Amino acid sequence: MRPTTATAGETTENKTNGSRIMPASRQRSLAGRYSIVTQALALAAFGWAFFGWVNESYLYWFENPIWLNRYTEYAMILAFGVWRISAEENPYTKKRLATLVAIVTVLWWLIPWLIPFYEPYAGHMISQPVFPSLHTPGTLTFFLTLGLVFLFGRRVICGWGCPCVGIRESVGFPFRSRTITGPTAWKWRHVKWIFFALYVAAAYAIFRWAPNSWTSTFLGLFTLLVVIPYFATFFLSPITGNRFYCRYLCPYGATFGLLNKVGFFRIDFNKETCTDCDLCEKVCDMGIPVVTIGKAEGRVDTTECMGCGRCVTECPSRSLAFHDIRNMAFPALRQDGRMLKESSGLASPLFLRHAAIFAFMMLTVGLMAGWFFTSVGSPAELSNNLVGLVCGH
Numbered sequence: 001m002r003p004t005t006a007t008a009g010e011t012t013e014n015k016t017n018g019s020r021i022m023p024a025s026r027q028r029s030l031a032g033r034y035s036i037v038t039q040a041l042a043l044a045a046f047g048w049a050f051f052g053w054v055n056e057s058y059l060y061w062f063e064n065p066i067w068l069n070r071y072t073e074y075a076m077i078l079a080f081g082v083w084r085i086s087a088e089e090n091p092y093t094k095k096r097l098a099t100l101v102a103i104v105t106v107l108w109w110l111i112p113w114l115i116p117f118y119e120p121y122a123g124h125m126i127s128q129p130v131f132p133s134l135h136t137p138g139t140l141t142f143f144l145t146l147g148l149v150f151l152f153g154r155r156v157i158c159g160w161g162c163p164c165v166g167i168r169e170s171v172g173f174p175f176r177s178r179t180i181t182g183p184t185a186w187k188w189r190h191v192k193w194i195f196f197a198l199y200v201a202a203a204y205a206i207f208r209w210a211p212n213s214w215t216s217t218f219l220g221l222f223t224l225l226v227v228i229p230y231f232a233t234f235f236l237s238p239i240t241g242n243r244f245y246c247r248y249l250c251p252y253g254a255t256f257g258l259l260n261k262v263g264f265f266r267i268d269f270n271k272e273t274c275t276d277c278d279l280c281e282k283v284c285d286m287g288i289p290v291v292t293i294g295k296a297e298g299r300v301d302t303t304e305c306m307g308c309g310r311c312v313t314e315c316p317s318r319s320l321a322f323h324d325i326r327n328m329a330f331p332a333l334r335q336d337g338r339m340l341k342e343s344s345g346l347a348s349p350l351f352l353r354h355a356a357i358f359a360f361m362m363l364t365v366g367l368m369a370g371w372f373f374t375s376v377g378s379p380a381e382l383s384n385n386l387v388g389l390v391c392g393h
């Protein structure tokens, strides 16, 4: 399922106008154009994932519905993820996608399926186990994520760990070339603060009041407001590009974006070496005007950057570099394209270290989930205990 490529088109155009010749290796993160068959397959997979959430039935495995249930989305991410990982030519993106698919498969699919854990509010509201859902206020994992985002940026979740980016960067990949860009699209990014305000109100209701009929109604409406656009934007991808939900509608992305702004993460921009090739803007699925912001501020420090690293790794003059908490400890550290790509080889010491840390985290989360489930009591008792703990009842 190779793209018929905008990449090739871009190269020709650059060659014919004689202004700048981009080697193919520089073009690998540009969005390709895919065949109608590939796009139809992607839309069918989106549809399958969606119906899995609305209709829990079809095929069973030891009494668990497996092919048409909410885990169907994660199966689609795994299937299309394998395609994307094998086809990806940027080593850093390949590493990111491999980690993303592994996190979704283990944390969002296997653990909740094998060790069901009901969380206060969300778990009972949808009558399904949700641990260790990162999309639910009140979970330890959520607060742990907030801390990690503060230290390393929104990329911790929006680039490397969220099922939403998982399905949009795997199943939704053929629609990257449709990403809406330009000044107007950039201005519309503020819409997400409406969803953020509702989210803050929902979180306040959870901490302020024990579950009752009106909090359940309010939280139910809030959930619908999040969930309907989540799925609707699957099917809008051929018009809007694959990251429309993350750019404009996700309240959690807005939360993580705020921490992007006040935390240690940013992209350093070197005005002296930038050659104005615009490649960084062309590869950005979040439609961020990287060059304009970089030239004005000497850095790209926005709430929108999900830290995919495409701009950094593809910058031909190494004018861009990630900056996070590690730069406080190691001021000489420069996380530019060369460093990110060199650390992504399967045999590199850094990659092996990251893989070991990842395996340790997965094991810890799995053991924690097992311990919670077996030693704290039934899911319902645990929910009541947690609500009592948080609300003081």
Ligand code: SF4
Residues within 6 Å of the ligand: 157, 158, 159, 162, 163, 164, 165, 245, 246, 247, 250, 251, 252, 253, 254
């Ligand atoms: S913006 Fe929201 S949906 Fe998108 S990756 Fe981030 S948390 Fe997930």
Ligand code: SF4
Residues within 6 Å of the ligand: 273, 274, 275, 276, 277, 278, 279, 280, 281, 290, 291, 314, 315, 316, 317, 318, 319, 320
């Ligand atoms: S920062 Fe790099 S990729 Fe972006 S315009 Fe400058 S040289 Fe090109």
Ligand code: SF4
Residues within 6 Å of the ligand: 280, 283, 284, 285, 286, 287, 288, 290, 300, 304, 305, 306, 307, 308, 309, 310, 311, 312
């Ligand atoms: S600015 Fe760069 S790192 Fe951030 S989302 Fe865009 S391409 Fe990814």
